[in-house]
Amino acid sequence: QKEVEQDPGPLSVPEGAIVSLNCTYSNSAFQYFMWYRQYSRKGPELLMYTYSSGNKEDGRFTAQVDKSSKYISLFIRDSQPSDSATYLCAARYSSASKIIFGSGTRLSIRP
């Protein structure tokens, strides 16, 4: 069993829709949870991170972590074609430990 599981998609939604991306994890020792965006032929870029449970909002992006159910979510409001990319959820045991990634969800926003 992978430590971080993610539906690979692909997911295609119309422009302006709300996008929901989800992951589950198995190790309750994880403390930090991250979302990365990866465009084609580029390295991953950190969108946001959350410590322990709770919500974090940054512009059109909201990250949620529910440690009781080991569930990680990313919501994108007012989705734009420029949001089309692969989104990777990830987790860490501590603030500087190795990053453990999910397999990524390919998202396409249709104009």
Added chain:
Amino acid sequence: DAGVTQSPTHLIKTRGQQVTLRCSPKSGHDTVSWYQQALGQGPQFIFQYYEEEERQRGNFPDRFSGHQFPNYSSELNVNALLLGDSALYLCASSPRRQGGFETQYFGPGTRLLVL
């Protein structure tokens, strides 16, 4: 300010050969991590270097080795290449901090194809 740079961008090798990939960290960063990303998968942690020493290691065989130089740049070496080593190899750099979240900045990667 240049971000993380990696060379070469693409590489083709045959089974059994050896390869060296290079990474220059972002200015002001002293910690370098390497990841392997197979097609359709998320990156997998290989190892991390700080102060010229390997500090953390993922579940990769000894065929994967690395080095960090005094200027913080780093090399990833893979010996006895297998077909399964074909992947995108990502380098990430970060500033070592005592406490607080260490953000890793990723380079564009080196795409290795083993034939």
